[in-house]
Amino acid sequence: xxxxxxxxxEFQVGDQIVHAxxxxxxxxxxxxxxxxxxxxxxGKSTLLNxxxxxxxxxxxxxxxxxxxxxxxxxxxxxxxxNKKIGFVFQFFHLVPRLTAAENVELPMTLxxxxxxxxxxxxxxxxxxxxxxxxAHHRPDQLSGGQRQRVAIARATIMRPSLLLAxxxxxxxxxxxxxxxxxxxxxxIELGITLVVVTHDEKIxxxxxxxxxxxxxxxxxxxxVQDNAR
Amino acid sequence: MRVxxxxxxxxxxxxxxxxxxxxxxxxxxxxxxxxxxxxxxGEGARRYVANQFSSLGTHxxxxxxxxxxxxxxxxxxxxxxxxxxxxxxxxxxxxxxxHVRRVAPIxxxxxxxxxSSRERDVIILGANADFIDIRRWKxxxxxxxxxxxxxxxxPVAVIGEKVRKELFGAQNALGQWLRIGDYRxxxxxxxxxxxxxxxVDTEELIIIPxxxxxxxxNNPSLFRILVEAKSRAAxxxxxxxxxxxxxxxxxxxxxxxxxxxxxxxxxxDRIFVALTLTVAGIAAISLAVAGILIMNVMLVAVTQRRAxxxxxxxxxxxxxxxxxxxxAEALSLSVVGAVAGLLLGQLGSLxxxxxxxxxxxxxxxxxxxxxxxxxxxxxxxxxxxxxRRAARLDPIDALSRR
Numbered sequence: 001x002x003x004x005x006x007x008x009x010e011f012q013v014g015d016q017i018v019h020a021x022x023x024x025x026x027x028x029x030x031x032x033x034x035x036x037x038x039x040x041x042x043g044k045s046t047l048l049n050x051x052x053x054x055x056x057x058x059x060x061x062x063x064x065x066x067x068x069x070x071x072x073x074x075x076x077x078x079x080x081x082n083k084k085i086g087f088v089f090q091f092f093h094l095v096p097r098l099t100a101a102e103n104v105e106l107p108m109t110l111x112x113x114x115x116x117x118x119x120x121x122x123x124x125x126x127x128x129x130x131x132x133x134x135a136h137h138r139p140d141q142l143s144g145g146q147r148q149r150v151a152i153a154r155a156t157i158m159r160p161s162l163l164l165a166x167x168x169x170x171x172x173x174x175x176x177x178x179x180x181x182x183x184x185x186x187x188i189e190l191g192i193t194l195v196v197v198t199h200d201e202k203i204x205x206x207x208x209x210x211x212x213x214x215x216x217x218x219x220x221x222x223x224v225q226d227n228a229r
Numbered sequence: 230m231r232v233x234x235x236x237x238x239x240x241x242x243x244x245x246x247x248x249x250x251x252x253x254x255x256x257x258x259x260x261x262x263x264x265x266x267x268x269x270x271g272e273g274a275r276r277y278v279a280n281q282f283s284s285l286g287t288h289x290x291x292x293x294x295x296x297x298x299x300x301x302x303x304x305x306x307x308x309x310x311x312x313x314x315x316x317x318x319x320x321x322x323x324x325x326x327x328h329v330r331r332v333a334p335i336x337x338x339x340x341x342x343x344x345s346s347r348e349r350d351v352i353i354l355g356a357n358a359d360f361i362d363i364r365r366w367k368x369x370x371x372x373x374x375x376x377x378x379x380x381x382x383x384p385v386a387v388i389g390e391k392v393r394k395e396l397f398g399a400q401n402a403l404g405q406w407l408r409i410g411d412y413r414x415x416x417x418x419x420x421x422x423x424x425x426x427x428x429v430d431t432e433e434l435i436i437i438p439x440x441x442x443x444x445x446x447n448n449p450s451l452f453r454i455l456v457e458a459k460s461r462a463a464x465x466x467x468x469x470x471x472x473x474x475x476x477x478x479x480x481x482x483x484x485x486x487x488x489x490x491x492x493x494x495x496x497x498d499r500i501f502v503a504l505t506l507t508v509a510g511i512a513a514i515s516l517a518v519a520g521i522l523i524m525n526v527m528l529v530a531v532t533q534r535r536a537x538x539x540x541x542x543x544x545x546x547x548x549x550x551x552x553x554x555x556x557a558e559a560l561s562l563s564v565v566g567a568v569a570g571l572l573l574g575q576l577g578s579l580x581x582x583x584x585x586x587x588x589x590x591x592x593x594x595x596x597x598x599x600x601x602x603x604x605x606x607x608x609x610x611x612x613x614x615x616x617r618r619a620a621r622l623d624p625i626d627a628l629s630r631r
Contacts, residue, residue: 054543054624075547082545093540093628097245107544109234154544 001161001193002028002051007060009046009216020046021057022216028195030161033188035207036197043216044197045166051195052085052164053077065161082111086155088184090167092147094139094154100146101126101135104153111158125153129183145176152183156192163187165196169203181206230550239557242534249530250562253523257566257604258573260516264600265574265592267512269581271505273590278497280589282490288330288458289363290468291488292323292475294450313479314450317379317439322474323456328467333360333455334379334439338446342435344396344407351392352434353409355442363457366431371403371418374438382440386414390422391432409435410445464489509596513603519566520607523559527615531555531622538619539627548620555616556609563608567601574600 009021020043028034038044049055050062053069062070069080094103101122108118126132129149139147148168155163165184169177181203188194198204212220243250294315320334336355341348358376361368373387386407393402402416414437422432443449458467468487475485531538538551546554574592581590 049625052543054628075549078542078545078547078550080545081543087543089628093536093543095537095540097241106541109238110230110541110544110546110550112231112234158545 001030001065002026003063005061007050007057007062009050009055010058019216024218026211026218028193030193031188031191032193032209033185033207034195034209034211035204036195036211036213037199037204038213042213044213047213048164048166048195048197051162052087053081082107083158084160084162086158086160086163088148088151088155088163088165088168090170092139092151094147094150096139099136099138100131100142100150103139103150104157106154107158121157125157129153143176144172145179148172148176148180149183152180156187160192162193162195165194167198168196169198169200235553235557236561239554239561243558243562246530249526253526253562254566254569256519256522257563257608258570260512260519261567261570261600261604262573262577263515264509264512264596265571266577267508268505268596269574269578269590269592271501271508272593273581273588275498275501275505276589276591277587278501279494282494288461288464289490290456290458290464290471292454292456292471293486293488294484296484296486313482313484315454315485316449316451319475319478320451320454321379322478323454323471326467326470326474328459328463328470330457330459331359331363333357333363334451335360335453335455336439336442336446336448337452338442340410340445342392342396342407342409344405347396349395353442353445354434354436355439356436357439360436360455363455367421369419369421371416373418374436377438380440381438382444383438384412384414384441385417385438387418387420387436388416389420389432389434392435393419409437412441412445414441464491505593509599516600516603516607519604520611523562523608524611524614527555527559527612528618531615531619535622535627538622539624542624543628552616552620555619556612559609559612559616560605563605566608567604570604571597571601
């Protein structure tokens with residue numbers, strides 16, 4: 001469902017051109033669980049941003065569900081992000097003045113769903129992650145692990161096919177991190193494609209497929225059949 | 230995104246940044262209040278003058294001797310003629326027109342007035358019985374000049390309240406004989422104080438029959454003739470009739486000036502509308518300042534809320550929607566600020582009216598409408614720049630910071 005062909009991404013830094021990605025070719029099937037690892041500055045975040053349509057490649061094509069999304073307009077890309085892609089960030093990025101429920105509701109609000117349907121789906125989603133009774137708390141009244149669970153609920157409320165997580169446990173203690181990983185992995189059972197960027201070898205080792213990026217290129221791409229989760 | 234959701238989101242974020250919101254509301258409402266209060270002052274001045282004129286009576290023509298030409302010299306001045314005086318005969322003739330209800334010839338002068346040992350200088354007004362009705366004055370005590378022929382110099386006087394106090398003190402003035410110049414007059418009435426009426430203080434004058442005044446001042450010409458038309462509609466006809474009669478009596482010379490209250494009022498109207506517009510313009514500058522403040526604070530808000538904007542983009546909000554969200558914020562802010570300012574302004578002019586009851590400081594409706602419109606338009610226009618900056622924010626850059 002995802003096909004990257006000859007993806008290049010260059011940045012102009014001062015008078016130098018930095019090649020963040022150097023001809024990346026990847027195919028990802030629906031329902032895959034992929035860990036992207038690599039040293040800092042290797043280009044793994046750039047890859048995630050390109051996959052999430054937050055960034056456009058300098059060269060190459062990106063096909064998502066059979067559509068060449070690189071040629072879409074900004075408005076169409078925003079619509080694709082809204083409906084097909086979910087993001088989970090290291091720093092949660094919840095809107096501080098909104099309650100947990102309102103934060104989860106946000107993508108549906110943006111998509112223009114009627115309020116009744118929004119409320120119903122948000123309540124169900126918060127119940128799924130065990131935060132039903134925290135629906136009306138603001139982010140600063142929630143623990144780190146709870147905040148990340150709210151962020152996951154928000155990322156999945158539109159039932160996207162692709163979930164992108166950038167260091168989702170980077171800011172959590174190991175117990176909360178484990179809980180977050182458990183929730184993310186549960187989503188795979190529902191058919192979502194999960195791409196996790198991480199430094200944590202323990203988390204990476206749980207994925208069925210591990211892509212290691214070094215200097216803007218794929219160094220290794222390993223599929224582990226029947227991994228012990 | 231639904232329109233209701235856009236505004237709900239905007240209002241929630243306004244409530245979330247309270248200091249910033251209050252600051253902007255304050256700026257906006259002060260601007261609008263300034264417009265409302267300043268225009269109410271201008272409008273109040275206009276109405277004040279209009280009220281003064283309407284106390285003259287509504288279908289009044291004032292006939293002055295001499296042609297007042299505003300452009301160039303009249304033929305009579307070229308030929309070295311002086312305009313003919315207005316006489317009692319002219320007044321008589323004018324009263325015969327069928328468009329005229331009544332006429333009051335007036336002569337004015339200043340004379341020493343004395344009673345017993347007290348003496349002072351008083352303005353003497355020569356008039357007739359119709360004068361009091363034409364000017365809509367009231368009597369306090371006694372009666373006004375009796376109805377008689379215009380050329381009958383009866384020795385009776387109607388005096389103002391202040392004149393009475395100064396000459397007679399606590400004693401009864403009615404029926405007393407006082408001396409005006411070399412003549413003796415009997416006091417038959419005391420004028421009610423109706424306050425200032427176009428520069429004439431009803432408390433500080435003495436009214437005697439016009440023929441008596443002419444005798445005292447030894448001057449057969451009239452100061453002016455007040456003509457009351459039968460109706461408002463008859464005003465132009467009456468004016469034509471006046472000019473016609475005068476021309477006939479003055480050997481074909483139209484050597485008088487007829488002032489209608491409408492013409493004077495229209496001139497004052499124009500002056501005060503111009504004045505009101507000027508102060509409104511000055512007040513509008515404060516609205517522009519409020520607009521710039523909104524722009525500044527919005528720019529800061531966009532910087533503060535980078536992460537939120539980046540997040541909204543990641544969640545699928547296109548740039549257009551971010552723009553709409555920020556404009557909705559500015560719009561809500563401007564509307565609330567403008568309405569608050571309107572209330573504040575109305576309260577301000579209410580206070581002015583309480584302090585100066587004779588001064589009708591009501592803001593004209595167009596000033597309120599214009600104030601609100603300008604506030605909302607500037608508030609929204611000045612937010613366009615910050616909103617566009619937000620819409621163009623790079624989401625990766627915005628999200629990469631904590």
